[in-house]
Amino acid sequence: MVFLQKFFGGKSVATSTMILSAIERSELEIAALKVKLDGEMADVATMTDAQHVAAEAGNAATKRAIARLDGAIARLSDELPKVIASEEAAAKKAGDEALRQRAEALRKAISKDVGALLTAVDVHASKLGDCLARLGQYAAETNAINAELRHNPVAAPVVSYDTVHRKHPDQEASEHRELRDVWVHHDGTMEPAKRDSNGELIRPRCTFDRVFGYYPEPKLERREIVVRRTSHRPGRYEASLSEIFLPPGFAGGTAHWPRE
Incomplete structure (x- = not known):
């Protein structure tokens, strides 16, 4: 880690992204220096003695620069797996802590909020059970009166509340x-x-x-x-309310519908 701090100018944390970028830059610099190295001695046949000495000095400096970059790449490549492992460990630790906090928050919500919600379920389901009971009374009275009217037709049969309120319109035949x-x-x-x-x-x-x-x-x-005909189609009914089941909100409670 001391090498990384020194390489990146004293930065306390060197990330894997920074290391990969540095390796890529170093590789590009090496490629450019190798091109320069090839060019430094390209005209050696026509150089003077002084020019030859200067070219060899420049050549040596370029080789030293390449050697330093190669060394840096080797050290960075050696440190990279350690940094990646450290980042993965930190990410896992953060993820574990986030999951722990979510679980704790959910436990508290189930202990407090859900209890209040189930209490509301019992209150509203009880009221809905009262409505269903009254609807059942209307349905039973409708059946009873229509049975009597079949034997004593002093009035038209009573249409059920399902037909009046819960039936979609018929589709009439047309052409x-x-x-x-x-x-x-x-x-x-x-x-x-x-x-x-x-x-x-x-x-x-x-x-x-x-x-x-x-x-x-x-x-x-x-x-x-x-050119086109449609046949008569009776309107559909909504699902029967008699099929509703309203269980108690809490264990040991009484079902709100059907009622015994």
């Missing part, structure tokens, strides 16, 4: 008409006129008429015909 070209056969039957890929009308096959004894040609006319 859509449009003016279209049709072939009208001699017996009054019609069929829509169709066209081929060139837009020419396709004449339908003639049907034999036993009375006339020949095949009358169909006539092309423009008439209003039904």
Whole structure:
């Protein structure tokens, strides 16, 4: 770690990202110095003695610079696994602490907040149970009165509250008409006129008429015909309220619905 502090100018913490960046920069510098090294002695054949001495001095300085960078890369590469291991350990420690704090917070919430929520569940479920009980009374009274009216029809049957309030509207049967070209056969039957890929009308096959004894040609006319129909569909009901089950909020409590 002393090497890392010295290398990065006294910074107390050297991260793996910093080390990787430093290795990459050093490798790029070495590549550039090697190009320079090749160029320093390229013209040795035409150098004077003084120029040759200067070139060799520069060459030696470049080699020393490369050696220093190689040494730095070796030391950084040696320190990198240690730093990564330290960062992973720190991240795990932080993650463990965050999980511990979440678990502790949840234990406190379950102890306090959830108890209040379950109390509210009991209060509201009890009120809902009262509503369901009253609806059950209306349903039973409807069945009883309609049973009597079947034997003594002094009034129209009473429609159940499910039908009045909990049934979606029926879809009535309908048909859509449009003016279209049709072939009208001699017996009054019609069929829509169709066209081929060139837009020419396709004449339908003639049907034999036993009375006339020949095949009358169909006539092309423009008439209003039904192009789309929908059938009657009864509206659906919402799920039955009698299927609701309202358990107690706390262990040992009494179910709010159905009630005994």
